[in-house]
Amino acid sequence: MEPITNECAYSSASATEYNQHGLLSWLTDKRYAARSAHALAHWTHQLSASAHLAELLYKAWTDGHHNVASIETIATQLSTTSSLNAMAIKPTILLVPGACTGPEVFDPVVSVFCAAGYEALAVAQASANPTDPDAYTA
Amino acid sequence: MGTDGPSLSKRARESRGEKGGVLGIVYTSSALPTAGTSQLEYLGGSWPPFISETPSPGALLSFDRIIPHLFNDAPPAVQQALAQQHIPTSANVFRTGVLPPLWADERLESRRVWLLALQDATFPPEAARMFLGGSGVEWEVVEGGRALWCRDAAWVGC
Numbered sequence: 201m202e203p204i205t206n207e208c209a210y211s212s213a214s215a216t217e218y219n220q221h222g223l224l225s226w227l228t229d230k231r232y233a234a235r236s237a238h239a240l241a242h243w244t245h246q247l248s249a250s251a252h253l254a255e256l257l258y259k260a261w262t263d264g265h266h267n268v269a270s271i272e273t274i275a276t277q278l279s280t281t282s283s284l285n286a287m288a289i290k291p292t293i294l295l296v297p298g299a300c301t302g303p304e305v306f307d308p309v310v311s312v313f314c315a316a317g318y319e320a321l322a323v324a325q326a327s328a329n330p331t332d333p334d335a336y337t338a
Numbered sequence: 339m340g341t342d343g344p345s346l347s348k349r350a351r352e353s354r355g356e357k358g359g360v361l362g363i364v365y366t367s368s369a370l371p372t373a374g375t376s377q378l379e380y381l382g383g384s385w386p387p388f389i390s391e392t393p394s395p396g397a398l399l400s401f402d403r404i405i406p407h408l409f410n411d412a413p414p415a416v417q418q419a420l421a422q423q424h425i426p427t428s429a430n431v432f433r434t435g436v437l438p439p440l441w442a443d444e445r446l447e448s449r450r451v452w453l454l455a456l457q458d459a460t461f462p463p464e465a466a467r468m469f470l471g472g473s474g475v476e477w478e479v480v481e482g483g484r485a486l487w488c489r490d491a492a493w494v495g496c
Contacts, residue, residue: 291361298366298367298368299399299401299427299431299432300399300400300401300424300425300426300427301423301424301425302423302425304423305420305423325427327427327428327430327431328425328426328427328428329425329426329427330428332396333396333397333398333428333429333430334394334395334396334397334428334430335428335430336428336430336431337430337431337434338340338376338377338431338432338434338435338436338437
């Protein structure tokens with residue numbers, strides 16, 4: 201599996217959906233079929249599930265979305281991990297860059313937070329590299 | 339970050355019956371202008387030598403002259419990558435007064451941390467300590483470098 205990247209901000213949103221609908225429905229809901237297996241693996245890993253489970257889930261997903269039984273088995277194992285409950289109460293980390301800086305500089309920190317199970321994202325300032333610099337004030 | 343509306347702190351939002359809110363703030367900026375003060379006023383009315391500005395209208399501000407040194411505590415390869423990500427910012431933003439800053443919110447008392455940049459090529463640590471003293475609020479100060487978020491992301495995360 202590739203290292204966790206900034207994509208986990210996206211994946212964390214999926215974790216919220218899990219809390220609302222349950223992991224199994226999240227996995228099997230056709231609305232999410234278009235989501236990449238890569239992002240799904242990130243999300244799974246982010247929840248501090250074992251790397252082995254994450255790889256199994258990744259494989260099940262890439263083998264074909266119809267493989268529901270396989271996914272169901274893994275989902276059952278995942279749902280018993282305490283990290284899922286811990287995830288629900290952790291705060292979101294929002295990183296706001298200062299002058300002359302884009303959100304990319306925070307990628308390493310975002311990765312650290314996400315690996316620790318936090319939802320983290322960096323945002324861009326509208327006044328940074330603007331098309332109309334005079335349109336913005338402090 | 340600032341707002342001229344209701345407080346964004348979690349405590350204030352809860353008192354209004356709203357969900358969510360800001361729990362705390364880790365500040366890595368160099369200046370602490372108070373509400374209504376512009377960055378330019380805060381710096382005494384003229385730009386320090388490391389800031390350059392293009393002509394108005396449409397003025398853009400950048401740190402062109404010292405870009406490589408902005409990240410002088412990062413490994414050379416990282417310095418180069420970060421320097422390439424340097425982008426200009428609207429100069430107008432620095433000439434207008436800031437909104438009431440989030441860091442000054444009294445509901446964040448004991449929940450503010452300042453990452454003091456010991457190797458800052460823009461403002462030396464002594465200047466940063468002066469800024470902190472003039473902020474009028476209490477900070478927990480943690481010493482580090484200017485590019486800590488990339489040099490030691492795990493440490494910042496902790």
